[in-house]
Amino acid sequence: MDAPRRYAKSHEWARPEDDGTVTVGISAYAVEALTDLVFMQLPEVGAAVTAGESFGEIESVKAVSDLYAPVSGEVVAANTDLPNGLETLGEDPYGKGWIIRIQPSDPGQLDALLDQAAYDALVGSQPH
Amino acid sequence: MSRLQPPGGLLVWRDQAAPGPDNMAADEILAGAARQRGDALVRLYGWEPGTVSLGGFQAIADAERLPDLAGWPIVRRPSGGGAIVHGTDITYCLALPGTHPWARRAEDLYAAVHSALVDELRARGVAASLVDAATAARVPAADFFCFNRRAFGDVVIAAPDPGLPAGGWKVLGSAQRRLAGVIMQHGSLLVRRHPLMRGSGSHPGLADLVGVVGDDSAGLVAGWLERLAVRLDGPLGEMSGPSWASFEADYQRRAAKYAGDAWRRRR
Numbered sequence: 001m002d003a004p005r006r007y008a009k010s011h012e013w014a015r016p017e018d019d020g021t022v023t024v025g026i027s028a029y030a031v032e033a034l035t036d037l038v039f040m041q042l043p044e045v046g047a048a049v050t051a052g053e054s055f056g057e058i059e060s061v062k063a064v065s066d067l068y069a070p071v072s073g074e075v076v077a078a079n080t081d082l083p084n085g086l087e088t089l090g091e092d093p094y095g096k097g098w099i100i101r102i103q104p105s106d107p108g109q110l111d112a113l114l115d116q117a118a119y120d121a122l123v124g125s126q127p128h
Numbered sequence: 129m130s131r132l133q134p135p136g137g138l139l140v141w142r143d144q145a146a147p148g149p150d151n152m153a154a155d156e157i158l159a160g161a162a163r164q165r166g167d168a169l170v171r172l173y174g175w176e177p178g179t180v181s182l183g184g185f186q187a188i189a190d191a192e193r194l195p196d197l198a199g200w201p202i203v204r205r206p207s208g209g210g211a212i213v214h215g216t217d218i219t220y221c222l223a224l225p226g227t228h229p230w231a232r233r234a235e236d237l238y239a240a241v242h243s244a245l246v247d248e249l250r251a252r253g254v255a256a257s258l259v260d261a262a263t264a265a266r267v268p269a270a271d272f273f274c275f276n277r278r279a280f281g282d283v284v285i286a287a288p289d290p291g292l293p294a295g296g297w298k299v300l301g302s303a304q305r306r307l308a309g310v311i312m313q314h315g316s317l318l319v320r321r322h323p324l325m326r327g328s329g330s331h332p333g334l335a336d337l338v339g340v341v342g343d344d345s346a347g348l349v350a351g352w353l354e355r356l357a358v359r360l361d362g363p364l365g366e367m368s369g370p371s372w373a374s375f376e377a378d379y380q381r382r383a384a385k386y387a388g389d390a391w392r393r394r395r
Binding site for chain 1: 183184185206207208232233234235279303304305306307308
């Protein structure tokens with residue numbers, strides 16, 4: 001069974017894996033809000049990312065959005081199928097729609113993220 | 129920045145014309161201020177020299193192979209959308225805190241800004257409207273130039289012209305950059321056709337089409353923003369620009385990024 005996901009307020013999710021890495025994606029809420037995705041820029045494997053800072057960008061029909069790293073570390077994998085199949089983000093945001101995998105420099109940063117209940121509360125309070 | 133009005137509504141920074149990198153740097157500073165203050169802020173400005181701005185993901189090679197753009201300064205915006213020929217337009221950058229009700233869906237902010245302009249134009253007797261979904265669906269979305277595209281909610285006007293394109297002549301298009309805690313929306317209100325542009329990047333503006341704003345673009349914009357402030361449930365106020373003594377280093381750093389090839393040629 002997968003470990004529980006944690007969430008950043010900027011709507012990225014992070015899931016710790018058995019091998020010590022952290023898989024990162026964006027929430028179904030974020031995908032729904034973006035709509036009509038047309039382009040995505042991923043970081044290179046080996047790139048350093050910093051918690052709270054942009055690691056990539058995604059463009060919908062007329063909006064560009066930054067993707068923010070939920071934890072610091074090194075990118076050890078990127079879902080290179082995704083830019084050519086952005087519909088996967090909407091179909092399976094927590095599975096095949098994963099974006100990058102990070103080897104965290106400080107796994108304790110996961111504790112600073114929101115748990116599911118807190119994220120649900122955040123989303124529930126967002127303007128509709 | 130100094131505030132001349134209490135919070136709420138919309139604060140306007142009427143800036144002078146500037147080169148592309150300086151304009152993009154100023155817009156980033158505006159976005160930071162909106163996030164920090166929790167206010168809706170809008171900056172109005174021009175471009176000197178005339179400049180072509182690219183959408184954030186457009187390939188610069190596509191601009192460089194267009195003969196009509198030879199010799200034009202090119203800057204890449206942080207926002208999406210298509211290329212715009214600046215110099216005879218009024219550009220706006222609206223920065224809205226991420227907590228604002230209009231911030232959740234891109235369409236909501238477009239609709240608020242664009243419908244306010246449509247109302248102002250109609251009040252002045254201009255047959256303005258928003259592009260509907262059916263029209264947007266039948267016009268190719270990937271044209272290089274913003275003003276050749278017809279996205280849902282773009283502002284168009286009908287004009288008695290045999291060359292009238294699908295949905296009418298587009299006079300306002302906008303594009304967004306959604307950052308953590310703040311939404312930055314760029315838009316270009318085309319006042320008149322640029323005299324130095326030829327080919328597919330040449331588009332008529334309001335003054336060419338209906339003449340209504342030829343000598344009153346300031347009045348039109350004032351009316352537009354008043355209507356937008358009403359939708360924001362607050363007053364329309366004026367704000368000054370940054371205090372350069374405190375922002376100069378940040379501004380220069382940001383402008384250098386937009387002038388440099390790492391950003392300009394990233395695609």
